[in-house]
Every structure is written in structure tokens, then in C-alpha cells.
Amino acid sequence: MSAQNNGGQPGNGQAARAEAQRLFGAFQNWGAVPIEAAILQPAGTLLDLYGEDIRARAYVTHDPVQGEMMLRPDFTVPVVQTHMAGGAEPARYCYMGEVFRKQEGAGGARASEYLQVGYEVFDRANPQRADAEVFALFARLLSGRALRPSIGDIGILRAAVNGLPTSDLRRAALMRHLWRPQRFRALLERFAGRAPLPEARAALLARLQAGERVESAAPQIGLRSGAEVEARLTKLLSDAQTPHIPGALVDRVEALLNVADKAPKALAQMRAHAGDMPWIAPSLDLLEQRLAALAALGIDVDALDFEASYGRTTLEYYDGFVFGFSADGREDLPPVASGGRFDALTTVLGQGSSIPAVGGVVRPALLVELEGGA
Numbered sequence: 001m002s003a004q005n006n007g008g009q010p011g012n013g014q015a016a017r018a019e020a021q022r023l024f025g026a027f028q029n030w031g032a033v034p035i036e037a038a039i040l041q042p043a044g045t046l047l048d049l050y051g052e053d054i055r056a057r058a059y060v061t062h063d064p065v066q067g068e069m070m071l072r073p074d075f076t077v078p079v080v081q082t083h084m085a086g087g088a089e090p091a092r093y094c095y096m097g098e099v100f101r102k103q104e105g106a107g108g109a110r111a112s113e114y115l116q117v118g119y120e121v122f123d124r125a126n127p128q129r130a131d132a133e134v135f136a137l138f139a140r141l142l143s144g145r146a147l148r149p150s151i152g153d154i155g156i157l158r159a160a161v162n163g164l165p166t167s168d169l170r171r172a173a174l175m176r177h178l179w180r181p182q183r184f185r186a187l188l189e190r191f192a193g194r195a196p197l198p199e200a201r202a203a204l205l206a207r208l209q210a211g212e213r214v215e216s217a218a219p220q221i222g223l224r225s226g227a228e229v230e231a232r233l234t235k236l237l238s239d240a241q242t243p244h245i246p247g248a249l250v251d252r253v254e255a256l257l258n259v260a261d262k263a264p265k266a267l268a269q270m271r272a273h274a275g276d277m278p279w280i281a282p283s284l285d286l287l288e289q290r291l292a293a294l295a296a297l298g299i300d301v302d303a304l305d306f307e308a309s310y311g312r313t314t315l316e317y318y319d320g321f322v323f324g325f326s327a328d329g330r331e332d333l334p335p336v337a338s339g340g341r342f343d344a345l346t347t348v349l350g351q352g353s354s355i356p357a358v359g360g361v362v363r364p365a366l367l368v369e370l371e372g373g374a
Contacts, residue, residue, distance in 0.1 A: 072099055077345070152311055154318050155319060180313075257308055257309050266307075
């Protein structure tokens with residue numbers, strides 16, 4: 001196997017593999033069961049989860065028997081599938097192997113194939129304690145390295161959106177774009193009446209509101225039926241009649257997204273925002289419990305960075321606690337380790353059952369690169 005395959009960085013393949021084995025062994029010593037996942041994964045499952053956007057980041061191929069397949073973009077989905085098919089409770093798993101992701105815009109500096117070592121916990125007894133366990137384990141395994149830990153909580157952002165006084169349609173749109181900060185903010189501003197509609201949509205709505213029938217003489221092509229197009233037009237017309245979200249409330253949401261401070265101070269700031277958004281208070285209580293669990297495991301939470309928007313552009317299947325360990329002064333690098341809670345993923349893949357789950361991954365090649373290993 002080449003150095004590129006082993007570690008993802010030219011020249012550090014053997015060192016990365018050795019670091020991966022160290023981490024993999026440590027996770028097993030912590031009680032995790034090793035698990036394997038096929039390199040070729042069914043594309044349908046991943047497309048259903050992430051939508052067509054994943055094609056821009058994954059390598060897609062076609063098998064004459066199995067149909068459309070993807071080179072494994074991560075381990076979490078197959079691990080969840082394996083557990084939901086009959087895993088014991090509670091359960092801890094670990095894995096090691098290559099993942100494959102396109103690196104557009106990286107100028108060729110980042111590898112598209114690299115090693116990951118991961119650890120996942122499925123435990124419904126005390127999710128906050130499980131969050132703390134995973135973070136504390138990663139912190140211990142990465143101690144002594146020049147890495148800055150950060151945490152966030154997607155659950156607080158989801159709660160903020162779910163409580164907004166607007167239609168289900170608009171809440172769903174905001175939730176769908178929570179991972180795209182610019183698009184999310186543009187929608188918020190539009191739903192508050194502070195930004196204009198896109199020209200094409202405004203023109204279409206004007207025709208609908210005037211009672212015109214919108215149809216085309218061209219033959220129907222594409223996947224949507226005529227009935228589906230009509231339903232979509234009806235939704236657009238209904239959405240245009242939805243009252244605006246109060247501007248002051250939108251300002252609160254945007255201020256919440258910008259909270260970044262040491263964890264206790266950040267919690268206090270978000271408590272202040274909860275005066276106008278009381279529906280986020282239960283999520284803030286969970287954060288407070290998590291910080292207490294972290295402190296009980298020896299984490300200095302007073303020195304721990306909290307960013308409300310942490311992980312919004314890269315950790316899109318997480319729905320609660322998120323964390324990462326990044327190299328100071330190396331904004332060109334992705335986090336050396338990252339992870340979080342993915343309860344909703346177990347619901348989607350569980351075929352009627354679900355279980356709280358949290359985990360994370362380490363990129364051993366980045367550890368080697370940062371230490372100048374070869």
C-alpha cells in the first residue's frame with residue numbers, strides 16, 4: 001500500500017499507520033469492539049441521508065449487480081447500520097481504515113484518501129455522560145499535542161429554529177439549510193421581510209397571485225409529475241401569505257449563532273438570549289449538565305472554547321453536542337479530531353427504532369504531519 005493510501009500525506013504513511021494502530025488499540029482497551037465496513041457503500045442510502053450534494057464530495061461508481069455505489073466517505077453510517085441491525089446495548093465500537101472524499105478548492109494540498117480512526121458509543125442511559133466520556137477520551141489520547149479543543153451544540157440551534165413563530169414549511173427550510181450559514185441567514189432575513197425574494201420567484205408569485213395558470217407548451221421532462229409541480233406552486237403561494245418572523249427575534253437567532261467564548265461564559269450569554277427564546281432553555285439545561293459531566297472527568301471547562309456555530313459547515317449529520325481538536329495557527333488544516341452526537345441518524349437508519357449515539361474520529365496523518373513525522 002502506498003504512502004498516500006496509508007496516511008493521506010506523502011512520506012508519512014508508515015508513521016500515520018503506526019499512530020492509527022496506537023489509537024485503535026487504545027479504543028479497544030477502553031472497551032470498544034472493532035468493526036469493519038466495506039469500502040464500497042450503497043449510494044442510495046447516502047443520497048437519501050445527505051441529498052445530491054454529497055456527489056460533489058464523494059466518489060461514485062456503478063456496479064453491474066449492486067447498482068450505484070460510493071467509495072466509503074465515512075464510517076459512521078455503516079457502523080450505525082450494523083448496530084441498528086442487532087447490536088447490544090450499551091455498545092462501544094471502534095474502527096480504522098481509509099475514507100475517500102474529494103478535496104475541491106484545496107489546491108491539491110489535501111489528500112482525497114486518508115486514514116480515520118474512530119470511536120462510537122450507543123448508550124441511552126445518560127447521553128450527557130456519554131458525550132463527556134467521548135470528549136475526555138479524545139482529550140487524553142491527544143494530550144501533549146499542540147491542539148486547541150472546541151465544543152458546540154447543534155441541538156441548541158435546532159431548538160432555536162423549531163421554536164420560531166412561523167410555518168412548518170419555513171421551519172423545515174431553515175432546518176435543511178442549517179449547515180449552509182450563508183443560505184440560512186439569507187432565508188432568515190427573507191422570512192423576516194428584510195430581504196427581497198429572488199427575482200424569478202417574485203415574478204412567478206406575481207403570476208400566481210394574479211390568478212394566471214402557470215404552464216409550459218414544452219413537453220414534460222424530469223422526475224416531477226404535473227401533480228407534484230401543481231402542489232409545489234400551491235406551497236409557494238401559501239408561503240407568500242405567511243406572516244413575517246419578527247425582526248427582533250431574527251436578531252436574537254443571529255446573535256445566538258455568533259456566541260463564541262469560554263464555555264461557562266457562552267452558556268451565560270445564551271441564557272440571556274433565552275429570555276426572548278424560552279424554547280431553547282431545555283437545550284441549555286442539557287449543555288449545563290454536559291459541562292458538569294466534563295468537569296467530573298477532569299476537563300477544565302472554564303478554559304474550554306464554546307462556539308455556537310461550531311461544525312455547521314462540516315459535521316452535517318450531527319444534531320447535538322459537537323467537538324473538535326484543531327492545530328493553532330493552521331487554519332489551512334481540517335480538525336485533527338472531530339465528532340459529536342448523531343441521535344437522528346439512528347432514527348433514520350433504525351427502521352422504527354433509535355438510540356442516543358455519540359462518537360468521533362481522528363486523522364492520524366495530520367498528527368504525524370504536525371509533528372514533522374516521516
